[in-house]
Amino acid sequence: MLEAIFEEFFARYNFWTAVLIIFIGIYAAIAKNNLLKKLLGLNLLQTGIFLFFISLGDIGNLQTLGIGDATPPIIWRTAEEKGYMYANPLPHVLMLTGIVVSAATTCVALALLVRIYKEYGTIEEDKILEIEALRGD
């Protein structure tokens, strides 16, 4: 039983890791009180998704147990002669875009955090809400 679980895990460990990271990320983004920690959670979530996408590209991994059957998607003569499989480059490219988007989001969020800190003197959500309640509508 346990062995089967391990086997399953190791067979697709990168996917499982992605799932783990995504869940940790969502948890942090929703449940944490500190706004910065929320942001970090969001970043984790995004990273998990990147990992997931990149794993999709590695077709070798999808077919056999071993990793690294496929080469990077660079077409060079030896690879063609020997009929190497190469990883699907499209998900990688997608994730380049994804990383840019994620970086942009983080930038905006950090800028906001700076402003929030200046405004309220704290980045703890409950304290901010307290201050807001005091200020009235």
Add this chain to the structure above:
Amino acid sequence: MIDTFVEQFPILIVTTGVFSAFTILVSGIFSRKIGYYILLFVTAIHFMMSIAILNYVISFGRIHYWIGGWRPPWGIEYVVDHLNAYVLVVILFLSFLSVVFAKRSVEKEIDEKKHPTFYTVMQLLIAGCCGVVVTGDVFNLFVLAEVASLATYALIAIAGGKALRASFTYLILGSIAICFYLLGIGFLYAVTGTLNMIDMRLLLQNIYDNKMVQVAFALVVVGLGIKAAVFPLHTWQPDAYTYAPSAVTLIMSTVVAKTFVYALIRIVFSVFTVNFLQKYINAWELVSWLAAVTIIVGSILAFRQYNIKRMLAYSSIVNVAYIMLGISMFYSYWGLSGALANILNHAVAKGCAFAAIGAIIYKTGLKDVRYYSGLAKKMPYTCGAFLISALTLIGIPPLAGFVTKFYLMLGCLEVKNYTMLAVILLGSLLTLAYFWRVVEEMYFKSVEDENTHGNAEERFNEAPITMLAPTMLLAILCIALGIYWLTSIPLEIIDKMIASMGVILK
């Protein structure tokens, strides 16, 4: 010649939009004023282009544009059919009015040195929304949605104060939503190996039983649902609408909200198709129940708000629920027509309401409905527009909102769903309840303040023309559109839209 020219318009709207954003930013170095006029000009041009697109689509059918000449499934494809073209016209029209409206409001609410950046971001927002609407590629949709969303976060936060927290909450929730969407696409990509919507739809046809596809569907719907503020995923929305600057609230409630509703409809109907829904119809039924709960609960929550912007925000949530209710009855012609009509009707009516409120806040600074006493004497035109928008949202015939209600009710009868019929009617009564409070304050209460005595000219204090004109235009549209829908001429376009959603009805 001119026809092939029009085929370039979808991409041109997006690219020139982004380019114009940079131009505005750079122009800010030389003059802080010029940015606004660039934005106004570009948006006006874009609006005209969108009309040309709609015209073209009606006469010649779908537009396909392959970016860089790469054939679809490999390259990114922009597809514009009746549905997109319609939504594109709606959002660009309202963007244009929002931009017209923004001038005075922004001058008052925002630091002058921030103006160029404000308009830059606003342009990015509009371009992003247009991109979401015209694209035929699921990943491209993600990117453009993020462009629009990031712009929205920044625009909300520009107001400072509480808007900062509201913006941050929205950022976190919005990004989680987009991540869900991205994950959903990942699943779909894993099973189909394509990102093009049309291609994906073909490849998905035989694998509706696949668990990956089901999970992907759930993820995409939840993701876009958060962005469209579908109950119970709406929690970010009231704060964001309430604390954002008036002009931003206006553009968010009309343009951004409608864009994501469109995205949801597009993905659900064009990628997953009706056959998929039919297969999991019991699960999809949940949407109609959620919508019903939203209509009731949302209206009650709106009734409890004294902050007028927050009240309107809840009202928006309710109206999105009307659209979702229509979509949930995808096997009924009138249900879908009601949903599609409400995209326009609600945008116009809520745009009018927010514009009127924006004008009132600009002139008086009042946000609490309890202080609106006697406002109708001070600002008769603005209050008149607000009254019309309120009547529209309540659904008084023959205004535009009535058409939505009417079609949705016909839809309910078509599928013999009497519960939803009752819910729609109850919803309209509750809407009456929370709008009438405001109308009563405005029209039937006079202020006992000393300052207000004096002759009519002194008390008359109407909003500036750049705010009044869009408001009045929207108010007139509320009436005109209602009658226009009722003549059933536009149903022809609705038919084609429904066809382009892949729904075949008897």
Add this chain to the structure above:
Amino acid sequence: MIDCNLAPLFTVISPAIASMLILISHRHPNIREAWTIIATIVTFSFVISMAPKVLSGETVECVLFEMIPGVEFAFKVDAFGMIFAITSSSLWILVSLYSIGYMRSLNEHAQTRYYFCFAWAITSALGIAFSKNLITLFVFYEILTICTHPLVAHEESQEALAAGRKYLLYLMTSGCFLLAASLITYSISGTTDFNPRGILNSEVPEFFLQLLFICYLLGFMKAAYMPFHSWLPTAMIAPTPVSGLLHAVAVVKAGVFGIIRVICYVYGVELTYHLGLGLLLACFASFTVIVANLFAIGEDNLKRRLAYSTINQLSFIILGVSLLTPFAIMGGMMHITFHGYMKITLFLCAGAIAAITGKKLVSELAGVGKRMPITMVAFTIGAIGMSGLPPVAGFLGKWYICLGAVQATEFFNQASYLAFIFVVLTSSILDVVYLFPIVRTAFFTGSNENLEREETKKTIYLFMIIPLLITATFSIALFIFPNALLIFDLAEKAVEDVYGGWLR
């Protein structure tokens, strides 16, 4: 697309156009009032010009556009619609004159809003009268609700606002029921056009049709039958011309009109009888007829007393129609006009008394008969009519309804229908009980000192006195010549349409 006689359209929109002109000339009261008067006369002449065509059996129809397949936005003038239209448009002339006197002598605020909403109310009342189908009727029904709210809440006091809210709550709720019922009818029969034979058929389960009928009744809450009547006395806080025209004629009559439309033109008399709805409704209406009068006896506020009298008379009309016999229906239809004229006389008197002497309670009226003799004579005429005594028109309505009850015993072979005659008689006695004391107090009580005649003291008062004199005269004239406004012919024609195939 527009194939038709445009007369009904012009009739309906001319008050609406007037409302816009009123709004534009809000700074010049005299021009504003001139617009109102012009509109009233134009509208009335449009209405009356269509009457001969209707009587000769021609269809006057105006189809504007098709809203959904099978349902057009259209006007179709028939005999029954004509009765309602003639009533409201002819009374509008008089009430407008009266309004000018009333509003100016009380120096009321927001007069532009008042005239604006008033004109819209007439537009929607005429729209209701001429609607070709249920959906068109609904459109005007909703507009009527919305545009009369500002009139109810005109005073802008807390109490008036509360009355306005109650008014909206009741009537908008009823609007929802009406819309639901109309659409259900549409989904059953594919059309909502009124047809003298009825458009529903018995293929649908009986229970469902009965339920639908209740839905319709709830939809026409404007008819103020019990227990959904309480908005009407509350709405009496409005200025008197409003209470007079709208709450005695246009609004409540729209409700009654709708109920008759549903019974005769949607269900059809035959189906209504088969479903047993006639008797049910008749019992319901009888209950209201009696109980409303009992309520009226205990009411001291003059206008509220009259409001309960309105509730009574409305249910009386409903009772007539629900007997489902030709005479009874004819009586009910005629009573719409007769009651309109008599009740408006009473209201205008009440308003004149309030405006000139400031008295609003029945107990304060001592001596008013000496101060305002013309008014009180008119009031007496109205009171006689309400009680159904000759020589005032009210007698005719009650007479025909009693005849109808007798006819019903033959028709349906059930002697129990005679019981409704007792209802009619009892209610008449009760009418006497609460209306005549007012006359007595006004004329025969109070000190004997020589009170000054006040009603002709100022010219502006004449704007009030003359209209009420005219309505009182008409109340008698309609008894002597029931065909004075073509009412009798029209009612006969309408009943002929309804019974065309079944009776003869």
